[in-house]
Amino acid sequence: MKRARLTFLTIASAGLLMACTSDQDEAQQELNELGNTAESADEPGQNEDSAQNEPDDDEPTEANEPNGEANNGATEPTNEENDNAETSADNDPASEATIYNPENADEERTAAQAKEENYMDAGTFTGGEITDGKSIGYIDHGIHETYERLVIDIFDGAYGELTGPSATPAYFEATLEAYPARIVYTISGIRGLPEELPTFPREESASQAAYETSRTDDEPSDTMFRNVTSIPLFDDATIMLAAYLNEPALFEVFEVHDSAAIVTDVTSLGETTFAPVHSVRSASVSQEEDLQSLEQISVELMEVDANHVRTLHSADDTFFVEEGYYESAEAAQQRITELNNSGIETEFFVEERAMTDIPQNLR
Numbered sequence: 001m002k003r004a005r006l007t008f009l010t011i012a013s014a015g016l017l018m019a020c021t022s023d024q025d026e027a028q029q030e031l032n033e034l035g036n037t038a039e040s041a042d043e044p045g046q047n048e049d050s051a052q053n054e055p056d057d058d059e060p061t062e063a064n065e066p067n068g069e070a071n072n073g074a075t076e077p078t079n080e081e082n083d084n085a086e087t088s089a090d091n092d093p094a095s096e097a098t099i100y101n102p103e104n105a106d107e108e109r110t111a112a113q114a115k116e117e118n119y120m121d122a123g124t125f126t127g128g129e130i131t132d133g134k135s136i137g138y139i140d141h142g143i144h145e146t147y148e149r150l151v152i153d154i155f156d157g158a159y160g161e162l163t164g165p166s167a168t169p170a171y172f173e174a175t176l177e178a179y180p181a182r183i184v185y186t187i188s189g190i191r192g193l194p195e196e197l198p199t200f201p202r203e204e205s206a207s208q209a210a211y212e213t214s215r216t217d218d219e220p221s222d223t224m225f226r227n228v229t230s231i232p233l234f235d236d237a238t239i240m241l242a243a244y245l246n247e248p249a250l251f252e253v254f255e256v257h258d259s260a261a262i263v264t265d266v267t268s269l270g271e272t273t274f275a276p277v278h279s280v281r282s283a284s285v286s287q288e289e290d291l292q293s294l295e296q297i298s299v300e301l302m303e304v305d306a307n308h309v310r311t312l313h314s315a316d317d318t319f320f321v322e323e324g325y326y327e328s329a330e331a332a333q334q335r336i337t338e339l340n341n342s343g344i345e346t347e348f349f350v351e352e353r354a355m356t357d358i359p360q361n362l363r
Helices: 024-042 046-053 079-090 206-213 292-303 329-341
Strands: 108-110 123-127 134-143 148-156 172-177 182-188 190-192 225-231 238-245 249-256 261-268 277-281 310-314 318-326 349-353
Touching (some): 123 249, 148 182, 148 225, 172 249, 172 261, 225 310, 329 349
Parallel strands (some): 108 123
Antiparallel strands (some): 123 172, 134 148, 225 238, 277 349, 310 318
């Protein structure tokens, strides 16, 4: 905002009427007096300075100019604007991304015998009864308006010699994990699995249309469940299944009796952004190779107090053992050094991985 400046200019004009006078000196004196008056008016002086310091009633003074505007028209940000800019940066989802680490990761709940809207963002559901001689019959998938459902049917008998649906499910534990997002089922007393485990492409259906309507445009268009696969476990009476997810989710598990089933419902966490982790992991092994080497690695890690050891699937239908994951590559590399110093000869890698990334086939 330019300041109003008051400039006083006095233009002296003299009209000399010289009518029949012979006194030249008197006329000259009058001209000189008029000239001095004009020069005095043109010189900057105290009156002009005073005018500069007096604000015009119609213009704001510099002290009152909004947003601290300078005389050249440029705008300087105020402290409030700077604070707002910092707050805006703090609210940027990318700057707020943190590792997914829910407080109830160790929580354990008993599965109900009907749906209760009892969702968790981590933890374990347990249920069923300790028994033997059962098999996984079918694994079904359904899309509902606000959730997706996975149903694991439990049958009596070994696979290929099934005698019909079981009255009660076998004992199970269902745990929601992260990096990658998956639900791991450990089911005891199981002697058989279906020959093929399912994947879940989108299928056109009325229930799907209702489900898609309930989701936002920013959410993925595929199902929340990606696929179900078995985890190598060298126990002839216990099996492990992993249901991989396409996005982070809340989950609820309940059991059905008479025609026994383990039912899992998942619903979206909403628009969330999580920071990637740095996994300390072994090389990948294919199913045609010695899968028992994975068990040996797991045993060695647990002997040195590694508390988060697990077997994961990687690309190209391979498997590997993960010791744990860390916030930074430096922390992960330091952990590898500690493992090597403990006498473990396994070659470990550091892999950066987001929440739903498929781990790489590292060799």
